[in-house]
Amino acid sequence: MAEEKWYGYVGAIAKIDVGTGAVERLDTIDYAPEFMGGKMLCHKLFWDDVAAGVGAFDPENELIFTTGPITGTGIPSSGRSTMGGISPNSLPEMYSTGSCGGWIGAVLKFAGFDGFILKGRAAEPSYVLIDNGNIEILPAEDMWGLRIHDAQAWLKGRHGQDVQSLVIGPAGENLCRNASITTSGDNAFAKSGFGAVMGSKNLKGVAIKGDGVIIPADVEKVFELRQTVGHPHKDPNPITPREMIPSLMGFEQDFSGGYYQAAQTCSYGCTFRCNKLEMNHRSPFSEEPVNQVEKCFSNFAWGLDYDMDFTVAAYIHSPLSSFCDADALSYPAHMGEILDPNDPDLGYLWSGRKGSNVNYWDRNFARGCLMEHLCNEYGVDKFDMTCWLFTWISACQQEGLLDDLDFGMEPDVNDPAFIEHMMHILVYREGIGDLFAEGMARAIRTLGKEKYGDTIYRNYFNCDGEPRETPVSLEAGWGHPVHWQGRGLMGCPTWYSKTTSLVLTLNSRDCIGAGHPHPLTGDAQRYDDNDPAHTDELAALAAQTVRQSDIKDSVGSCEWVSPDTNNPAMEAEMFTAATGLPMTAEGMQEMARKSNLMFRAIQMRNFGRDRDLEVVQEFPIQQYPDSYGHTTSWEERNDLVSALYREQGYDVPTGWPTRSTWERHGLGEVADTMETLGKLPPEGRSEFTPGPNPFAHA
Amino acid sequence: MAKHIVVAPREATLCTGCGSCEVVCALTHDGVVSPSYKRISVQLDRGDRMLHRIYTCQQCDDHPCYDACPKQGEAMCIDENGIVYVVSEECIGCGLCKQACPYEPARIHIARRIGSKKRVAVKCDMCRTRPEGPACVEHCQAVCLGVSGEPGPWEAALAEMAKAAEAMAAAQMEGAE
Numbered sequence: 001m002a003e004e005k006w007y008g009y010v011g012a013i014a015k016i017d018v019g020t021g022a023v024e025r026l027d028t029i030d031y032a033p034e035f036m037g038g039k040m041l042c043h044k045l046f047w048d049d050v051a052a053g054v055g056a057f058d059p060e061n062e063l064i065f066t067t068g069p070i071t072g073t074g075i076p077s078s079g080r081s082t083m084g085g086i087s088p089n090s091l092p093e094m095y096s097t098g099s100c101g102g103w104i105g106a107v108l109k110f111a112g113f114d115g116f117i118l119k120g121r122a123a124e125p126s127y128v129l130i131d132n133g134n135i136e137i138l139p140a141e142d143m144w145g146l147r148i149h150d151a152q153a154w155l156k157g158r159h160g161q162d163v164q165s166l167v168i169g170p171a172g173e174n175l176c177r178n179a180s181i182t183t184s185g186d187n188a189f190a191k192s193g194f195g196a197v198m199g200s201k202n203l204k205g206v207a208i209k210g211d212g213v214i215i216p217a218d219v220e221k222v223f224e225l226r227q228t229v230g231h232p233h234k235d236p237n238p239i240t241p242r243e244m245i246p247s248l249m250g251f252e253q254d255f256s257g258g259y260y261q262a263a264q265t266c267s268y269g270c271t272f273r274c275n276k277l278e279m280n281h282r283s284p285f286s287e288e289p290v291n292q293v294e295k296c297f298s299n300f301a302w303g304l305d306y307d308m309d310f311t312v313a314a315y316i317h318s319p320l321s322s323f324c325d326a327d328a329l330s331y332p333a334h335m336g337e338i339l340d341p342n343d344p345d346l347g348y349l350w351s352g353r354k355g356s357n358v359n360y361w362d363r364n365f366a367r368g369c370l371m372e373h374l375c376n377e378y379g380v381d382k383f384d385m386t387c388w389l390f391t392w393i394s395a396c397q398q399e400g401l402l403d404d405l406d407f408g409m410e411p412d413v414n415d416p417a418f419i420e421h422m423m424h425i426l427v428y429r430e431g432i433g434d435l436f437a438e439g440m441a442r443a444i445r446t447l448g449k450e451k452y453g454d455t456i457y458r459n460y461f462n463c464d465g466e467p468r469e470t471p472v473s474l475e476a477g478w479g480h481p482v483h484w485q486g487r488g489l490m491g492c493p494t495w496y497s498k499t500t501s502l503v504l505t506l507n508s509r510d511c512i513g514a515g516h517p518h519p520l521t522g523d524a525q526r527y528d529d530n531d532p533a534h535t536d537e538l539a540a541l542a543a544q545t546v547r548q549s550d551i552k553d554s555v556g557s558c559e560w561v562s563p564d565t566n567n568p569a570m571e572a573e574m575f576t577a578a579t580g581l582p583m584t585a586e587g588m589q590e591m592a593r594k595s596n597l598m599f600r601a602i603q604m605r606n607f608g609r610d611r612d613l614e615v616v617q618e619f620p621i622q623q624y625p626d627s628y629g630h631t632t633s634w635e636e637r638n639d640l641v642s643a644l645y646r647e648q649g650y651d652v653p654t655g656w657p658t659r660s661t662w663e664r665h666g667l668g669e670v671a672d673t674m675e676t677l678g679k680l681p682p683e684g685r686s687e688f689t690p691g692p693n694p695f696a697h698a
Numbered sequence: 699m700a701k702h703i704v705v706a707p708r709e710a711t712l713c714t715g716c717g718s719c720e721v722v723c724a725l726t727h728d729g730v731v732s733p734s735y736k737r738i739s740v741q742l743d744r745g746d747r748m749l750h751r752i753y754t755c756q757q758c759d760d761h762p763c764y765d766a767c768p769k770q771g772e773a774m775c776i777d778e779n780g781i782v783y784v785v786s787e788e789c790i791g792c793g794l795c796k797q798a799c800p801y802e803p804a805r806i807h808i809a810r811r812i813g814s815k816k817r818v819a820v821k822c823d824m825c826r827t828r829p830e831g832p833a834c835v836e837h838c839q840a841v842c843l844g845v846s847g848e849p850g851p852w853e854a855a856l857a858e859m860a861k862a863a864e865a866m867a868a869a870q871m872e873g874a875e
């Protein structure tokens with residue numbers, strides 16, 4: 001990076017006080033490349049600025065939006081950006097980050113900024129306009145109350161077609177803890193509930209216009225990466241009539257009436273098309289049929305009588321594993337190009353297991369699309385709604401638990417009118433909806449977790465027709481529902497769900513934010529026998545997954561492209577192509593170790609994270625049988641957490657890094673802070689004996 | 699009409715809204731990614747339709763942009779194939795060509811020169827000096843873009859795709875056995 005000319009980065013970060021309108025320009029050079037960008041840069045900015053004791057809805061909470069050095073450079077998958085801040089949807093409230101596609105990261109860089117910080121609270125409903133170097137806070141009375149797509153259109157009407165935006169819908173305005181912030185292509189920061197934080201700042205959105213340049217240092221290498229990263233395929237994207245959900249194992253699910261689908265790309269300049277466009281469905285807000293962009297999860301909204309079946313291929317990183325490619329129907333031609341029929345692992349990769357009969361709701365494409373569409377329009381996290389709220393209502397209804405609760409109409413998840421009604425009362429906080437606007441984890445605790453969370457849902461059967469004990473509430477941890485836990489939804493191999501749970505132990509939200517584990521095929525085959533002797537290996541896999549997540553989210557790449565197990569230096573090559581700075585695969589790993597530690601520093605200083613808090617997350621759900629009938633014992637959970645702490649260089653009894661760990665990664669000052677806080681444990685404690693299992697379900 | 703970029707019929711293939719055409723266009727010509735230096739524009743559709751539009755120069759036979767240029771033959775030129783192109787070094791950035799463009803939005807825009815306050819006209823030149831031909835056509839992964847008067851890349855690709863799907867199904871069967 002020459003002094004006068006930035007490569008990859010564009011040079012400034014805007015710190016915007018939406019209460020006073022004051023804008024401070026921070027120089028990117030003071031933060032990068034040391035703190036890389038994206039997620040790691042978020043950690044640094046938050047650590048510097050937000051003191052312990054600040055809550056999600058306090059004006060002192062900051063919404064930090066950052067791009068990576070590769071964002072917008074034309075490198076495949078590089079359109080991504082990150083948002084961080086205190087999440088109101090975490091339980092307890094805690095620092096969290098999310099990653100999102102769209103064009104917004106690139107456009108922010110065209111406007112001359114690598115990131116921005118929103119702090120304070122506006123006196124009136126407002127929005128922020130970033131127009132090249134100029135930043136203004138403008139009144140948003142006319143936009144307040146608009147749903148997502150209307151708000152986006154309002155901004156385009158006011159500021160021109162080239163404007164890109166981040167907006168909230170009514171859910172964010174009404175401080176629903178699961179509210180999203182949405183940008184183009186229905187891309188959203190959803191799970192952390194940052195939409196409610198934006199709403200608490202009286203902000204409807206951020207509109208960005210820019211006509212500047214992003215300069216990659218090595219244009220030739222950018223073009224090379226466009227041809228090589230992730231085996232991009234070049235073929236038509238036809239609108240395809242479908243009558244079934246495709247499946248990797250041949251257990252397709254039929255949909256009477258059928259539907260239309262094509263593929264969409266999530267982020268600017270990417271060579272892939274992982275998202276699907278669901279076409280011609282009904283909207284309660286429009287006379288015309290509408291189209292919407294979805295990822296894999298919409299399959300569950302369409303029909304949840306049967307959970308999906310799975311192949312091992314889906315859990316191993318290789319080009320074979322691109323689930324969303326399959327989902328977006330851009331899979332077949334891609335597969336034909338890269339499948340090697342002589343691959344000795346092919347049989348194992350295609351092995352797997354049939355899904356479970358979960359009996360939550362019938363297959364109905366129109367109703368499923370409506371469910372997702374309402375989330376898109378109101379700006380609410382569809383994972384929380386589909387996976388948790390509506391499965392919970394269905395299970396509770398079947399178990400007779402809802403008789404004392406007044407939903408304002410008969411709760412029936414098969415009835416589109418109920419879906420519409422329920423989403424409306426939640427988003428506008430009417431009647432019992434007010435309770436669910438607090439997020440499912442909080443709502444269930446208010447109602448009484450023993451009855452409304454832990455009651456067994458008896459209409460759940462595994463693939464052999466055996467009843468499979470599953471609770472009515474599909475809670476995993478940190479206030480989030482199951483997501484690759486092997487329970488409830490999304491069956492997976494036992495080694496996989498154990499690793500996912502360990503990954504979440506170090507995180508504050510569900511696994512998309514933390515990354516999917518991607519072992520090598522041979523290793524996965526060994527883990528498959530469910531031998532507890534793999535404890536250390538699974539801990540190492542979880543630690544590697546967390547690092548990998550920080551690499552991709554800090555550089556600005558994407559979960560569906562990164563990592564490439566055939567080329568561990570992929571992100572280093574991307575970084576160098578963008579910035580011109582030398583980087584190696586090991587350098588990236590080192591960056592990620594430091595990024596992990598900064599995340600940990602925030603969680604320890606601001607939110608009191610320690611072993612006691614972490615070991616009990618994701619554990620209760622693991623006591624129920626997974627897809628193979630396996631459960632995790634309290635002792636095993638403790639062993640796995642201890643192994644993970646050892647792997648990370650943390651003191652095992654407390655889960656706090658030791659001074660040597662902080663210092664090894666250049667964070668001596670953090671060690672000093674921890675010492676002042678009484679959170680610097682002695683070196684060398686590598687064992688821990690747990691007390692009795694504190695949970696009722698055994 | 700001279701050759702120009704055309705967009706595939708939606709029945710054959712749908713634009714995925716990736717913006718790669720914009721990206722590679724600016725990278726090829728100027729080594730940057732920028733709305734100021736792209737010669738092709740993707741207008742993302744409203745969120746509830748997602749049917750995006752692509753805009754680029756139609757290389758009109760009557761070339762009103764060329765006619766309006768006060769430095770005809772120096773700043774705005776026409777090559778032997780009828781392609782109207784801008785010679786940046788000569789362009790004074792007056793914007794008359796943009797005003798003369800009959801299309802809405804105009805297919806020429808006036809950009810700030812990189813590292814300078816001066817302005818320059820930017821328009822599609824069909825990558826006339828690029829041996830591989832138009833970069834946007836080459837890099838559109840959804841084969842949405844083609845060249846007028848030539849068979850669209852989507853036609854051959856549709857046939858290929860059907861063949862590959864069959865091969866994949868066969869390989870999957872073999873693996874499962």
Ligand code: SF4
Nearest residue numbers: 723822824825832834
């Ligand atoms: S033909 Fe070349 S100059 Fe014209 S839009 Fe395509 S990439 Fe740009």
Ligand code: SF4
Nearest residue numbers: 713714716717719838
């Ligand atoms: S490269 Fe193709 S698919 Fe992507 S935006 Fe341009 S025309 Fe659409």
